[in-house]
Amino acid sequence: MKLAVVRERAPGETRVAATPETVKKFIALGASVAVEPGAGAAASIADADYAAAGAELAASAVAGANIILGVQGPDPAALAAAAPGAWVVAGLDPFGQGPGGGRARVDAYAAAGLEALAMEFMPRITRAQSMDILSSQSNLAGYKAVIEASNLYGRAFPMMMTAAGTISAAKAFIMGVGVAGLQAIATARRLGAQVSATDVRSATREQIISLGAKPIFVETVAGIEGEGAGGYATEMSEEYQKAQAELVSSHIAKQDIVITTALIPGRAAPRLISDAQIASMKPGSVIFDLAVAQGGNVEGSVPDQVVERHGVKILGYSNTPAKLPADASALFARNLYNFLAAFWDKEQGKPVLDEEIGGAIRLTQGGKVVNPRLLG
Incomplete structure (x- = not known):
């Protein structure tokens, strides 16, 4: 059983799908591992480290490989030398919401006879938690969003008492309390900000409070009781969206930092913040849009650019974990x-x-697209 680790070629992708630690573990299972030279360079992993772990370094790492590991789905044309029916195990973005994804690539995997396994389709069940790439990467993204926002903010986060006077704590508002949102709350709290948060799922209220933040919820219209489908939020009614917009408008004007994290699998990101709401914020405030690559939660946000509107700086990365x-x-x-x-x-x-x-998670098998989510 041969595993191949490919070098990522998508613009801005700095991650690698295997480390010397996991190479050793795969070899202990009885597999052989081939690594494309330079695969770990952007993640500060030298080729020599892979070799020391027992991997073969080969430009044609995929030749004869039974399983190809990637962060983003590799180009199907580059996998022609793989073993017949080889698995492609990666984040495959089958709905085309990010770089290197889309249905056309899935169809190409099927045509090539490859079995494509989309790790982002991992079910959110207890035994699969340790396999969930969305959770692990979102955790880091939530942390990084707050750090980047603090850099742009240009002021201190915690309250500071000095002989020259007191500096008030920054006020941070987290919109969307999934894995990324929870980590954003925790990080902003650690930096000393006064933190509030909101979500459409009622179950998140207790999670927000447990992290020492203030929950901000629509009380007049019912949201989602418990968790949404698969642990994700779903698109809400027009009545709820209107009530939420009114609540956000009254709250957001008082905030210094806003982090938006709302995503709906397979759909464009919901719009949470309008230009009018941005205009109500104080000059010098910062918004970080974690959903910018999927269309954005914030009106006017642009991937990988700092946009200034009404004196408010808006930032969002197309690939935050890669930072x-x-x-x-x-x-x-x-x-x-x-x-x-x-x-x-x-x-x-x-x-x-x-x-x-x-x-x-299986998208293709036997030359066909087989996943129900892609056939509906």
Whole structure:
């Protein structure tokens, strides 16, 4: 069983799908591992480190490979030398919401006879938590969003008492309390800000309070009781959206930092902040739009650019986890190892998937697109 680790070629992608740590673990399972030279360079992993872990360094790493590991889906044309029916295990972006994704690439994997496994389709169930790339990468993204916002803000986050007078604590508002939002709350709190947060899911109220932040919720219109489908929020009614806009408008004008994190799988990001709401904020305030690559939660946000509107700075990265390449790679690589190791059959010397997880993440098989989410 040969595993190949490819060098990422998408613009701005600094992560790698395996580290020397996971290479050793794969070899311990009985696999051989080939790594494309330079695959870990942007994540501060030298080729020599992979070699020391037991990997073969080869420009044609995918030749004869049974499993190809990637962060983003590799170009199907570059996988022609892989073994027949080889698995492609990566973040494949089948809905085309990011660089290097889209249905056309999925169709190309099918035409090439490859079995494409989209790690972002991992079901949110207890036994799959350690395999969930969205959770691990979103955690880092929530942290990085606050750090980047603090750099742009140009003022201190905590209250500071000095002989010359007192500096008031920054007020931070987190919109969307998934994994990224929870980490953003925790990070802003650690930096000393006064933090508030909102979500459409009622279950997040207790989570917000547990982190020491103030929950801001629409009380007049029912949101989602408990969790949304698969742990994600869903699109809300027009009545709720109107009530939420009114609530946000009254709250956002008092904030110094706003972090937006709202995403709906397979859909464009919901618009949370309008130009009129931006205009109500104090000059010098900062908004970080974590959903900018999926259309943006904030009117006027542009991927990878600082946009200034009404004296408010707006920033969002198309690939926020890639701004922390070493840590993001370490977590991503462990997710992939945990996934494959959980299904590794020692007698067959390869992973054998079950239907609960395999059926959820498998996009292509036998020359066809087979995932129900892509066939509906």
